[in-house]
Amino acid sequence: MTTRARQRYLSDNPRFLAWVFMSPTVIYILALVGFPFVLAIIYAFTDITTGNPAIEFVGFDTIRAVLADPVFRRALGNTFWFAVVSNLLVVILATALAELLTRDFKGKWFVRFLILLPWVAPVSLATITWLWTLDSIFSPIDWVLRQVGLISENMFWLGRPQLAMGSVIAVQVWRIAPLAAVIVMAGLTAIPNDINDAVAVDGAGPWRRLFQVTIPLLAPIIAVAVLFGVILTISDMSVVFVLTRGGPTHSTQVLSTWAFFKGIEGGALGQGAAVALFLFPVLVGITAVILRLARRREVL
C-alpha cells in the first residue's frame, strides 16, 4: 500500500509505464516486419503471382524452379563475389582514409566532407552521376584516356560483361569506403597515444607501428566495418538497378535486382520472395558475429 500511495499517478508505476511505452513499437514491428517476414517464407513455398494471388502451397517446387534458373545462379555468384571483392578493397581504402583523417591539416573538415559525400548522398542519385561518368560515348574518363593515347576507341564501361562487373564493384567501393573509414577512425582515436609513443621510443618505424600495433589493435573495429560493408553490398539494389539493370545479359545481376525483376516486374511473387530469402542466412551469420564483437568490446 505504501508504494501505491507514493505513486500519485498511474503513469508513475514503472510496469504500467513500460507496457504503455513499449507496446506501440513492439506491435508495429511485429505487424510490419515480423508479419511480412513470415509472409516471405510462406511465399517461397507457393507459386503465387500477381495474376493469381491465392496462397496455395507447392512444397519446394518454387525454390527448385529458382535454383534451376541459370540467371539465379549467376546472381547468387555475383552477390557473393561483389561483396567479397568490394569489401577487400574497402578495408584497404578505409584504413588509409582513416589514417589520413585522424591527422591534423588545414581544410580538414572540407576534405572530410568531400570524402564522405559518396556515402551521405542518396545512393540512387549518387549512382546517376556514375551512370553519366561511365557513359558509352561521352565518358570523361574515356576522353582523358583518349587524350593520353592509352585507348583509341571508347571502353564501354557498362556495355561489356567484365567491365560492367568491375564498374559495379568500383561504385560499391566508392560508396562504402567512406562509411568504413569513419568506423575505423573511431577505432583509431580510441587507441591511446601512449602506446604509439612507447613503441616509437622503443625504435619501431612507422611501418612496423602500422602492422604490429595499429592493425592488430584495430582488427575488431575493421571487422565491424567489413560486416556492415557486406550487409550494405548484398542488400543494396540501387547501384546495379541504376547502372546496368543487371545487364549486359545478366552479367551484373545480383539477388536483390533479380528478386525485383522476378517478383515486382515479372509478377512471380513466390519466386521473387524465394530469391530474396537467399540473403537471409548470410545476414544471420553476419549479425551473430557483430553481436559477438560488440559484446566482447563491452567487456574490455
Next chain:
Amino acid sequence: MRPTWEQTDITELRRKSRRRHRLGRLGIYVTALFFGFLAVFPFSWALISMFKQSSDLYVKDNNPFWFNEAPTLEHLRLLFFETNYLTFVRNSVLVGLAVTLITLAFALPTAYALARLRLRWGERMGIAIFLVYLIPPTLLFIPMTRVVNTLGLQETLWSLIVVYPTITIPISSWLLMGYFKGIPMDIEEQAMVDGYSRLGAVSRVVLPLILPGVIAVIVFAFTLSAHEFIYALAFNKSSAVKTIATGVPTELVRGDVFFWQSLQAAVILVAIPIALLFNAFLDRFISGFTMGAVKG
C-alpha cells in the same frame, strides 16, 4: 669557440627532422587531395555538365571539363518547369517529415522504457530492436507490397509513411536509449522529489538535456527516408507519388532519351543539401549504427 660535435649534430638532426616533417605534411596534403578528388569526381562532372549547352556537351572530342560554349541555365529551367522534379522533392519532404514525427512518437517512449524502467527483459529487448534494423528492405519488399496493397495504400505517399518507420524506429530507439542512459537518474529523481510526476520530470527536465540527441535522430529519420529506394520503387509507380530517390532515376530518363544535364542538376540540387545535413550528425550516427561496438 668552435661548436662541439654534439652541437653540429643537433642542428643537423633538427634540420633533418624539420625536412622530414615538411615532407610528411606535403604527403598528407597530396593524399588528402587524391582521395578528395576520387570521392568527388563524378559529382564534379555532374556539376559541370548541368550548365553545359547540348551543342557543347554532345561533341565527343570537346574537353568535358571546360565550357567550350557559354554556360546555360536552360536545363535547370527544363528541370523545374517541364518535369515532375518539384513534385518528387515535395513528396520526399512530406514523407520525410511524417516519418520523422512517427519515428519520434514511437522511439522516444520505447527508448525511455528500455533505458530507465529497469525491465527484466530490457536489455534483450533493446538488442532485438537493434537487430530489426539489420533486416534490409531487400528481404521484405515483395510481401510488403502485398501488405501495402491489402491496406489500400499503394500509389499513395501513405504507403511510404507507414512503412519507412520500420527502418527508422529501430535505429532511433537504439540511439535515444543511449542518450537517455547518459543522463544520471538522480536528475530525474530530484525533479520527482520536487513534485513533478514521472512524465513531468521526463518532459521538463530530461528531454531538454538530450535535445542534441533528439535533433540527431530527427536528421537521421529524415535523411534515411530520403535515401530509401526499394520500397518506393516497388509501391509507387505513378509519377505523382514518386520520391526523389526513385523519380529522378526512372522519370528523367525517357526511354532511350537521357536529359543528361537536367538529370545531373536534379542529382546535385538534392544530394548536396542532404549530404551536408547528414554529414553534420554523422559521428553520432556511426556510434549508434555500430551498436556501441565503436565508441566514438
